[in-house]
Amino acid sequence: MLISAASRDALEGWLIHRKSLDGVAENTVEAYRCDVLGFLTFITSHFGDSTGLKPLARVKPTDMRAWMAHERKRGVAARSLARELSSVKSFYRWLAEREGFEPTAVLATRSPKFQKKLPRPLAKDAARAMIDTVDTQASKDWVAARDAAVLILLYGCGLRISEALGLTFADTPLPEVLRITGKGGKDRIVPVINPARAAVDRYLAEQPFPMQRDDPLFRGVRGGALSPRVIAKAMETARMQLGLPATATPHAMRHSFATHLLEAGGDLRTIQELLGHASLSTTQAYTAVDTARLMEVYDNAHPKGLKHG
Template identity: 65%
Template sequence: MIQPGLRDALERWLAELAAVGGRSPRTVEAYGSNVAAFLAFLQTHDGDGAGTARIGRLTLQDMRSWMAHERARGLSARSLARALSAVKNFVAWMAEREGFDPSAVLMTRTPRFKNKLPRPLAEDAARAMIETVELQTSAGWTGLRDQAVLTLLYGCGLRISEALGLMGRDLPLGESLRIFGKGGKERIVPVLPVARRAVAAYAEACPFDLTPEAPAFRAMRGGGLGPRHIQKVMEQARAQLGLPATATPHAMRHSFATHLMNAGGDLRAIQELLGHASLSTTQAYTAVDTARLMEVYEASHPRAAAE
């Protein structure tokens, strides 16, 4: 059990994150779980319970003990890095209010881990995936629906939650679409004619009334379509096409960005289209096609051109 004072501090911190921190509900929930686990560790580590004053006395050895404990119970380096980030944020927040020095916590080194590079589909594989999902259902309108969703992922770079979050009021799609992504971040994405046609074909065939306040994409019984269905139809399609397990809905979004970059797209423009808060997130795509980057460098860099 976490001491009441720490529990209250944790709840106030989470409420502030949700209200003004710009974090998504899922991020706030994950931060809460990470810090609650850390505080529970302190209770056990100290033996006699830990109150709010204990946070101000945290040492580097305390942090190392907690991290060793987390790794021993199977937490990956990546997950531990996220947990440490949450703990640092919480401790810094408490330090501002309680007036202690949080240096020991903030100076704790983040575990090293290799960033997983996106695994995009080849252009012909992405097109084949979109074409194949339409043929996997006996009800014609559901095939059009699945095809429309995948076309939005690949043609507009939407997250699966963003595509399935579209409402009846968003239809028919225009030349651009206003999307509210992670943390409520707003962006405008252009909608290709092929995506507009795919969604329009689905909307015309859908047997349900697509009212403004209802989900645009419907399940068989009329409720909102869930992401698991799209994952399943892609699993079936990739089995037919002989594609690897990495051919997921999110891979369609990666493919959108990668293929744009390979065609000479500007990295910052792609960042805006994807809704990434940081350019470093988008820069993961630069490792996908080094040959293409070298071509751009050699063709445009003044020194390279002079040689």
């Protein structure tokens, strides 16, 4: 059953609100749309009523449980369902304030429990071996130089794969610091290590395509923008050669940057800023820090009189 025009308009209105006022990234907006549209479709079918917004205002806890059971039955994992519920609650807060109804039944719904997966960084020697292997396995020298340059940006500068592949020719030669626009359109300043600059220079000297200022820095073999999947595939081949686990992905290189920086004495707040995390708790999980190391960081950060006893 199709949702009502009023429900669809409400969904689009909320998405515009999130994007314009809250600075939500386009990919996140699309995820929100998918999550809430699925919920609206279920509720419309559940009530057998596709007229106006009235069905949304009379949702009860039993209806929420029915929706969650429906999602689990069709194979949605607990983690994904928790994300869907979070999107639905955000939509309902906005809609209830706009339409003047009581959203407690939705907002009080408990999120399903799930085991949070901590990221698995590579060991230092494994990270270096990954870069070296990727640098030698491609059939074309410029492709090998390209893949190595991307991985060095992930591991040496802590960039997300989307951020590295979002660089343009105008960003070269790479400066000592880069202004990176990350998730949610938030800018941060990232120092660029000498090996990263050298790797990009080598790639530029070998790649065969003409470059204009606005062209993507990293190109595919046909000259278009490089796909993240190509880098993931290169790492997949390399990790099989090196005997590394399936967790050795492009994102693991960013994890490794954070973990190894902390091990070398970096403080969590600085690493948080370098990674572009909104919350320090995200950085703590990201770096797989043990309690002893955390207490050492806290000891170094606090005045002597405030140290734990």
